[in-house]
Amino acid sequence: MTTTRKLWLIFGSALFIAFFVLGWYGREIYRQVPPIPELVVTSAGRTLFTKDDILTGQQAWQSMGGQQVGSIWGHGAYQAPDWSADWLHREATALRDALAIAEYGRGFEGLTSSEKAGIEARVRDEMRGNTYDPSSGILRISERRAAAVALTADHYERLFGADPKLATLRDNYAIVADSVPDRERRRTMTAFFFWTSWAAAAERPGTAVSYTNNWPHESLVGNVPTAASVVWSLVSIALLLAGIGALVWYKLFHDRDEELPEPPAADPFRLLSATPSMQAVWKYGVIVIALFVVQVLLGAVVAHYTVEGTGFFGLPLAEVLPYSVARTWHVQLAVFWIATAFLAAGLYLAPAVGGHEPPFQKLGVNVLFAALVVVVGGSLVGEWLSVQQRLGLDVGFWFGHQGYEYVDLGRFWQIALFAGLLLWLTLVLRGLWPALRDHGHRRQIVLLFAGASGAIGLFYGAGFFYGARTHLSIMEYWRWWVVHLWVEGFMEVFATAALAFIFTRFGLVRAANATAAVLTASTIYLFAGIPGTFHHLYFSGTPISIMAVGATFSALEVVPLALIGFEAWETYSLGRRAEWMSTYQWPIRFFMGVAFWNLVGAGIFGFLINPPIALYYMQGLNTTPLHGHAALFGVYGLLALGLVLFVLRRLQPEGVWKDRPLSLAFWGMNLGLALMIVLSLLPIGLAQTWASVDHGLWYARSAEFLQLPAIVTLRWLRIVGDTIFLGGVAALAWFVIGLKTGWSYVEGSRHAGRQALAGNAGKNAANLAR
Numbered sequence: 001m002t003t004t005r006k007l008w009l010i011f012g013s014a015l016f017i018a019f020f021v022l023g024w025y026g027r028e029i030y031r032q033v034p035p036i037p038e039l040v041v042t043s044a045g046r047t048l049f050t051k052d053d054i055l056t057g058q059q060a061w062q063s064m065g066g067q068q069v070g071s072i073w074g075h076g077a078y079q080a081p082d083w084s085a086d087w088l089h090r091e092a093t094a095l096r097d098a099l100a101i102a103e104y105g106r107g108f109e110g111l112t113s114s115e116k117a118g119i120e121a122r123v124r125d126e127m128r129g130n131t132y133d134p135s136s137g138i139l140r141i142s143e144r145r146a147a148a149v150a151l152t153a154d155h156y157e158r159l160f161g162a163d164p165k166l167a168t169l170r171d172n173y174a175i176v177a178d179s180v181p182d183r184e185r186r187r188t189m190t191a192f193f194f195w196t197s198w199a200a201a202a203e204r205p206g207t208a209v210s211y212t213n214n215w216p217h218e219s220l221v222g223n224v225p226t227a228a229s230v231v232w233s234l235v236s237i238a239l240l241l242a243g244i245g246a247l248v249w250y251k252l253f254h255d256r257d258e259e260l261p262e263p264p265a266a267d268p269f270r271l272l273s274a275t276p277s278m279q280a281v282w283k284y285g286v287i288v289i290a291l292f293v294v295q296v297l298l299g300a301v302v303a304h305y306t307v308e309g310t311g312f313f314g315l316p317l318a319e320v321l322p323y324s325v326a327r328t329w330h331v332q333l334a335v336f337w338i339a340t341a342f343l344a345a346g347l348y349l350a351p352a353v354g355g356h357e358p359p360f361q362k363l364g365v366n367v368l369f370a371a372l373v374v375v376v377g378g379s380l381v382g383e384w385l386s387v388q389q390r391l392g393l394d395v396g397f398w399f400g401h402q403g404y405e406y407v408d409l410g411r412f413w414q415i416a417l418f419a420g421l422l423l424w425l426t427l428v429l430r431g432l433w434p435a436l437r438d439h440g441h442r443r444q445i446v447l448l449f450a451g452a453s454g455a456i457g458l459f460y461g462a463g464f465f466y467g468a469r470t471h472l473s474i475m476e477y478w479r480w481w482v483v484h485l486w487v488e489g490f491m492e493v494f495a496t497a498a499l500a501f502i503f504t505r506f507g508l509v510r511a512a513n514a515t516a517a518v519l520t521a522s523t524i525y526l527f528a529g530i531p532g533t534f535h536h537l538y539f540s541g542t543p544i545s546i547m548a549v550g551a552t553f554s555a556l557e558v559v560p561l562a563l564i565g566f567e568a569w570e571t572y573s574l575g576r577r578a579e580w581m582s583t584y585q586w587p588i589r590f591f592m593g594v595a596f597w598n599l600v601g602a603g604i605f606g607f608l609i610n611p612p613i614a615l616y617y618m619q620g621l622n623t624t625p626l627h628g629h630a631a632l633f634g635v636y637g638l639l640a641l642g643l644v645l646f647v648l649r650r651l652q653p654e655g656v657w658k659d660r661p662l663s664l665a666f667w668g669m670n671l672g673l674a675l676m677i678v679l680s681l682l683p684i685g686l687a688q689t690w691a692s693v694d695h696g697l698w699y700a701r702s703a704e705f706l707q708l709p710a711i712v713t714l715r716w717l718r719i720v721g722d723t724i725f726l727g728g729v730a731a732l733a734w735f736v737i738g739l740k741t742g743w744s745y746v747e748g749s750r751h752a753g754r755q756a757l758a759g760n761a762g763k764n765a766a767n768l769a770r
Contacts, residue, residue, distance in 0.1 A: 004515050007523070010523055011519050011522060014523045015527075015530075018526060022530050025531075025545055025546055028543055028545055029477050029546065032204075034199035034202075034204075034473065035134065036051050036055070036471065037049075037138060038138060040194070040195075041141075042142070043140055043142050043143055046143075046146070048146060048149065049191040049194065050191075053187075054191045054192050056393070057187075057193070058472070059393040059469065061189050061192055061193075062401060062402060062468065063185070063387075063391070064160070064180050064324065065386075065387050066404055066405075067403060068324040068325075068405065069323070070082060070083050070086075070173070071083070071620050073541070074216070075476065075540070076405060077324070077405075078620065078624070078701070079323060081173070081701045082216065082620045082697060082698075083156075083193045083196065083197075084193070084200050085216040085620075085696070085698045085701065086698050087193045087197040088221060089696065091148050091194075091197065092218070095123055095127070095144065095145055096123045098144050099119050099144065102144065103115075103119065120220070123221065126145055127145075127202075127220075127221040128203050130203050130204075130205060139198070149194055152190075153187075153190035156190050159175070160178075160179050160180040160186050160189070161178060162181075169703055172309060172707055174309050175310075176322050185393075196472070199212055200212045200216060201221045201223065204543075213226055213544065213612075214226050214616075215538070216539075216619075216696065217616065217697050219696060228547055229538075229616050232547055232552070232612050233612050233614065235555075236551040236555035236612075237555070239552060240556070240558055240559065240607065243555070244559055247559055263578035263581075264506075264507040266580060267580045267583060268507055269650055274650065274651055277357060277361035277427075278348050278352070278651070279362075280365040281344050281347050281348045281647060282648070284340055285648050285651075285736070286736065287340060287373070288340050289733055291333050291336055292337045292637075292732075292733075293733050295329075295333035295334050295337060296726060296729050297726075299722075300722050302323065302327045303715075303722060305323045306715050307712060310322075322388075324387050328387070328401065328408045329380055331408070332409060333376075334632060334637070338491075338632075341643055341644045342643065343372075345498055346428045347365055347424070349449070349498060349502075350432050353449070354435045357431075358431060361427060361430065361431065364427045367423070368424055371416065371420045371423070372417075375413050375416045378413055378416075379417075382400040383410075386401035386410075393468070394468065396410070398410050399413070406479070406482065407463045411467075417460070421460055424453075424457060425453055425457030425458075428453045432449065432450050436450060442504070444511075445511060445514055445515050448500075448519070449494070449497040449501060451493075452493040452497050455493070455494075459481065459482070460486050462481035462486070463482045465481075466479070472540070473541035477540075480537065483536075484529070484536060485533060491636060493525070495643070496521055500518045501514075502646065506578075525560060528553050528559070529553075529557050532550065532553040534554070535550035535610050536550075537550065551610070554610050555610065557606070558602075561598055561603035583653075584649060586657065586666070587646040590641050593670055594634070594638045594639045597634025601627060601629075601634040602634075602635055605626050605627040608627070609623050617689055617692045618685070618688075620697065621685050621697075621701070622684040622688055623686075626677060626681040626682055626685050629673065629681065630673065633669075633673060634673060638670075648739060655746065656746040657735075657746075658744055661731045661744065664727070665728045665731040667728065668727045668728020671724055671725075672722065672727070672728055673721065673725060675724060676721030679717040679721055680714050680715060680721065684714050687714075688700040688705070
C-alpha cells in the first residue's frame with residue numbers, strides 16, 4: 001500500500017473535485033433553465049397554450065418514441081428533422097411572409113433587397129425578443145406571430161396525422177401515417193415543439209444570447225455562433241495539445257517500465273475449478289451473443305429505413321415495426337448486451353478473485369439471469385405498445401417508452417433493472433469479500449474492481465432523478481449521468497480493473513504495477529470524464545458556464561488516447577510472453593481492437609464534435625452516430641465480446657479453438673465498421689455540416705437535403721459495410737454455438753484437453769483457495 005498511497009490520494013482527490021464540479025454547475029442548470037410559461041397569450045389576451053399543454057405535449061412526444069423520432073435541441077434520431085430547428089425555421093418563414101404581405105401587399109420573395117432587409121430585421125426582433133414575464137408566468141406574443149404559430153402547428157398536426165398531402169414527407173421522415181391518432185395529443189405536442197423553439201430564439205435576460213446559446217444556426221432569427229463558443233473551443237484545443245505534450249513528456253522521461261515477472265510455465269487459470277456459480281455464467285455469454293445478433297439486425301433495418309422510408313425492400317415493415325421502435329430496440333439492446341457481458345465477467349471473476357464459492361451464489365446468478373430476461377422482454381413489448389399509442393400517457397411512461405435515448409425503457413422496467421444491478425453488486429461483493437480482507441497490492445486491485453462494480457450498480461440510479469414532466473434541461477442533465485458516467489465512465493474503470501486482475505492472475509504483470517497502472521488510468525479518465533459530461537449539454541438550455549466546463553474537461557478526456565498505441569503494444573506483448581497464452585489469443589485480439597477504436601472512435605471522432613464551435617454546427621448530424629458507432633461498438637462492444645470470449649474459454653477449457661470462424665468474426669466486424677464509417681456515415685456527416693454552416697441546421701436535416709441523389713447514394717453504400725459486419729456477427733454466433741456442438745474445436749483436441757484437466761483435479765481446491 002505504501003508505494004501506491006500517493007496514487008490513491010490523487011485518485012480520491014480527483015474524484016471529489018470532479019463530482020464537486022459536476023454537482024456545483026448542475027445546480028446552475030436547475031437555477032437557469034428556460035422558463036416554461038404558465039400561459040402563452042397573444043397581445044389581445046387570447047390564450048394559445050398553457051403550461052399543462054406544454055408538459056402534456058412533452059409526454060405525447062415521449063409516447064411516440066421521443067428522441068427516437070427526430071430530435072429536440074439536437075438530441076435524438078437523425079432521420080426525421082430536429083423538431084426545434086424545423087419549427088423555428090417554419091415559424092420564422094411564416095412570420096416573414098405575413099409581415100411582407102401586411103407591409104407591402106406581396107410575398108417576401110417579391111420584395112426588393114432593402115424591403116427584405118427591413119422585414120428580416122423585424123422577424124429577428126420579434127423572435128429574439130423575450131416577452132416572458134417572470135412575475136406572472138405569462139409569455140405574450142403578437143397576433144401576427146400567433147398566426148405564424150398556428151400555421152406551423154397545423155403542419156405538424158397533419159404530419160403526425162394522416163393527411164395524404166404529406167404522405168411523401170412522412171415517408172422521407174420514416175414516420176407512418178396517423179402515428180399520433182389522438183388529435184388532442186397532437187395539439188399539445190405542438191405546444192411542446194413551440195416552447196423548445198421559443199427557448200432556442202428568445203434571449204436569456206441580461207444577455208444577447210438565446211437560452212440555448214444561439215443554437216441552432218438559423219439566420220432568419222439571428223442565431224449565429226456566440227463569442228463563448230469560439231473562445232472555449234480555442235481553449236479546449238490548446239488544453240488538448242498541452243495535455244498530450246505533458247503526457248508524452250512523462251512517458252519519455254519519467255515513466256520507466258518495470259521489470260516484468262517470469263511468466264508461469266503453465267496457465268494458472270487451468271488450475272482453478274469453475275465453481276457452480278461460475279459455470280452458471282455460461283448462459284450469460286449465450287444471451288449476450290443472441291442480443292447482439294438481434295441488435296445488429298435491427299440496426300440494418302434502421303439504416304434501410306433511411307433510404308426506403310417505411311418499407312424494407314418493398315415490404316411494408318413499418319406497419320408492424322416502425323422506425324422509432326426499431327431504433328429504440330437497436331439502441332437499448334446495445335446497452336443490454338454490453339452491460340450483460342460486464343455482468344457476466346463480474347460474476348465469473350468474483351469467486352475466482354475471492355477464492356471461494358459463497359452459499360447460494362449459483363441461485364443468485366440464476367435468479368439474476370431470469371430477472372434480466374424478464375426486464376429485456378417486458379421493456380421491448382412496452383415500448384412497442386407505447387409507440388403504437390396503445391397506452392395512456394402516464395401508464396406509457398411507467399410501462400412503455402420514456403422517450404429518452406439510451407434510457408427508453410419504461411420507469412417500472414428501469415426500477416426492475418436497477419434492482420437486478422443491486423443483486424449483481426451483492427453477488428460480486430460476496431464473491432470478492434475474502435480477497436478484500438487480504439493485504440498487499442492484490443487487495444488494491446480487488447478494491448478497484450469492487451469500487452467500479454459498485455459504481456455500475458449504483459450510478460444507473462441517476463435515471464430516477466427525473467420524471468415524465470420534468471423540465472427538459474434537467475432531464476438531460478440526469479440522462480447524461482447515466483449515458484456518460486455509467487456507460488462511458490465506470491464501465492471503463494471496471495474493464496480496466498478486470499483486465500488488470502486477469503493479467504496479474506496470469507502472472508504476466510506484478511500486482512503493484514497493475515495497481516499503479518489502473519489508478520493512474522482511472523484518475524486521468526474520471527477527472528476529465530466526469531465534468532466532461534457537460535459537453536453533451538452546451539445547447540440544452542444551459543448557461544454559458546456549462547460550455548466553459550464541458551469544453552475544458554472534455555478536451556482532457558482525449559489526452560490519454562494519444563498514447564493508446566502503447567496500450568495496444570503492451571497488450572500484444574503480454575499475449576506473447578508465454579506459449580500457453582495462445583489459448584487466449586482471440587480475447588486479447590479483441591482487447592487490441594479496443595485500443596484502436598479508442599483512438600479513432602472515442603479520440604478522433606469524439607474530439608471532432610467536442611469543441612463548442614464544432615458541435616454548434618454538427619449537433620444532431622451524422623457526425624454524432626459516426627462517433628457513437630465507432631466508440632460504442634468499437635470500444636465497449638469489442639471489450640464486452642473480449643470478456644465474454646475469455647469467460648467462455650475458461651468455462652470450457654478443454655480443446656483447441658478453431659481460428660477461422662473467430663478470424664472471420666473479428667476482421668468482419670472491424671472491417672465492416674470501418675467501411676460503414678468511410679463509405680457512409682463520415683461523408684454524409686461532413687456534407688450535412690457544410691449544409692449546416694451554409695444554410696442552417698434545419699436544411700442539413702431536411703428531406704430536401706437528405707433526399708439529394710448523392711446523399712441517397714451514400715446511404716445505400718452503407719449496405720457494403722453492414723453486410724460485411726453482419727457476416728462477422730454470423731461467424732461469431734456460429735462459433736459460440738459450436739462450443740456446445742463441438743464444431744468450433746480442432747478435431748481430437750477436446751479429448752486430450754479433458755485428460756489434461758483430469759490430471760490436475762487434485763490440485764484444484766488448493767489453488768482456488770490460494
